[in-house]
Amino acid sequence: MDGIHDLGGKQGYGPIEVGDDDRPFHSEWEGREWGIAQCARAPGITIDWWRHCRELIMPLDYLERPYFDSWAQTDFATYIEAGWMTLAEAAAGKAPAAPDSTDPPQPMSLQQVLQEDRAHAIRFDGEVETAAAFSVGQRVITAQHGHAGHSRLPQYARGRNATIHAYNGAHVFPDLSAQGTEIHQHCYNVVFVAADLWPEAAGSKDQVYLDLWESYLSGA
Amino acid sequence: MPDFDAKKVAEIHQHLHSHLPSESALRVKALETLLVDKGLVNPQTINAWVEAYSEEIGPKRGARVVAKAWSDPAFRQRLLDDAPAAIDELGYLGKATAHLKVVENTDAVHNLVVCTLCSCYPFSILGIAPAWYKAAAYRARAVRDPRGVLAEFGVDIAADVEVRVWDSTAELRYLVIPQRPAGTDDMSEAELAGLVTRNSMIGTDRELGRE
Numbered sequence: 001m002d003g004i005h006d007l008g009g010k011q012g013y014g015p016i017e018v019g020d021d022d023r024p025f026h027s028e029w030e031g032r033e034w035g036i037a038q039c040a041r042a043p044g045i046t047i048d049w050w051r052h053c054r055e056l057i058m059p060l061d062y063l064e065r066p067y068f069d070s071w072a073q074t075d076f077a078t079y080i081e082a083g084w085m086t087l088a089e090a091a092a093g094k095a096p097a098a099p100d101s102t103d104p105p106q107p108m109s110l111q112q113v114l115q116e117d118r119a120h121a122i123r124f125d126g127e128v129e130t131a132a133a134f135s136v137g138q139r140v141i142t143a144q145h146g147h148a149g150h151s152r153l154p155q156y157a158r159g160r161n162a163t164i165h166a167y168n169g170a171h172v173f174p175d176l177s178a179q180g181t182e183i184h185q186h187c188y189n190v191v192f193v194a195a196d197l198w199p200e201a202a203g204s205k206d207q208v209y210l211d212l213w214e215s216y217l218s219g220a
Numbered sequence: 221m222p223d224f225d226a227k228k229v230a231e232i233h234q235h236l237h238s239h240l241p242s243e244s245a246l247r248v249k250a251l252e253t254l255l256v257d258k259g260l261v262n263p264q265t266i267n268a269w270v271e272a273y274s275e276e277i278g279p280k281r282g283a284r285v286v287a288k289a290w291s292d293p294a295f296r297q298r299l300l301d302d303a304p305a306a307i308d309e310l311g312y313l314g315k316a317t318a319h320l321k322v323v324e325n326t327d328a329v330h331n332l333v334v335c336t337l338c339s340c341y342p343f344s345i346l347g348i349a350p351a352w353y354k355a356a357a358y359r360a361r362a363v364r365d366p367r368g369v370l371a372e373f374g375v376d377i378a379a380d381v382e383v384r385v386w387d388s389t390a391e392l393r394y395l396v397i398p399q400r401p402a403g404t405d406d407m408s409e410a411e412l413a414g415l416v417t418r419n420s421m422i423g424t425d426r427e428l429g430r431e
Contacts, residue, residue: 072247
């Protein structure tokens with residue numbers, strides 16, 4: 001999707017506020033949202049669908065609202081779309097008296113949560129029957145266009161020449177995972193010469209590396 | 221179950237724009253209240269997640285990985301070959317690090333990590349990302365003007381040093397191994413870990429020194 005989220009190379013955002021301290025959360029609500037996102041994922045959801053729902057936030061909200069606020073709004077949207085709650089409940093900030101679930105979750109201790117974090121080391125690679133189309137060192141060109149759904153080929157890297165730097169294995173293809181279908185596809189680390197991406201980088205040796213799926217690429 | 225209906229979600233966002241409270245704290249409070257009322261979430265579990273990422277999981281883990289890589293050549297090699305397995309030796313494998321890669325700075329190379337499409341980050345070794353990492357300015361500029369970005373962090377990169385930007389938009393995550401500062405041969409692994417800044421593991425810091 002050619003959305004507001006696809007920020008790489010966009011200009012006009014000004015200087016970076018570099019002076020952040022090491023505190024993980026700067027307000028209590030940020031920590032609450034972090035915790036909610038870790039323990040309340042709607043059943044059947046995929047990470048790519050959640051990301052796509054975040055991309056679908058209205059552009060002015062996407063740019064203006066704080067980071068964890070956009071997570072909260074994405075959670076609301078995914079829960080409502082999946083039937084976990086209604087728009088009216090979200091607007092009211094409260095649910096009907098009787099809990100929907102007859103078996104509310106037991107509290108988890110710090111140790112249990114640390115174990116759970118280990119369980120969140122989710123692997124996205126798997127087997128595919130077809131051989132990888134490209135080999136390390138091969139020249140490739142990236143797709144010229146995206147599509148209306150979720151995709152992980154940034155706009156700045158479309159229709160560009162690049163070189164296969166490494167083979168990552170076959171990973172869950174995000175474009176389909178965002179529609180609920182988990183299919184593995186060969187995934188490569190691809191290197192772009194900065195000068196092939198940006199006019200002002202002419203003559204530079206600097207490089208940009210992206211991990212891209214095979215269907216985003218064709219032989220150069 | 222989700223219908224994966226993007227049009228419907230766009231409509232939901234428009235409604236939420238008009239009907240949710242404006243203040244972030246109130247929005248999140250409403251979300252938590254609803255989930256707890258519906259019996260979908262236990263608030264004590266949320267407390268435990270906040271505690272885990274405030275006290276246990278954070279950049280101190282990454283710093284220990286870097287210090288061990290500096291001190292132990294065999295560990296460094298294992299980290300380069302299979303970073304998830306290597307950090308698992310320290311008990312640090314976890315959220316978003318199952319496909320971790322490490323990239324080493326050298327005299328000739330400087331590495332910088334960004335996610336231009338959201339804000340992907342190796343949570344289980346670096347904790348919660350700093351605010352600037354999640355900000356539009358960093359996401360927009362890191363791939364296009366890395367040297368300008370680094371200068372704003374006080375890092376000047378010599379013209380003959382190559383800058384490699386890792387835009388981590390897939391499920392791979394990157395940890396920068398900064399260069400070990402000179403004059404630290406006498407330091408223990410724990411002392412070395414104290415020299416490693418969070419920013420140096422993302423690439424917005426380069427020259428580490430003895431405190």
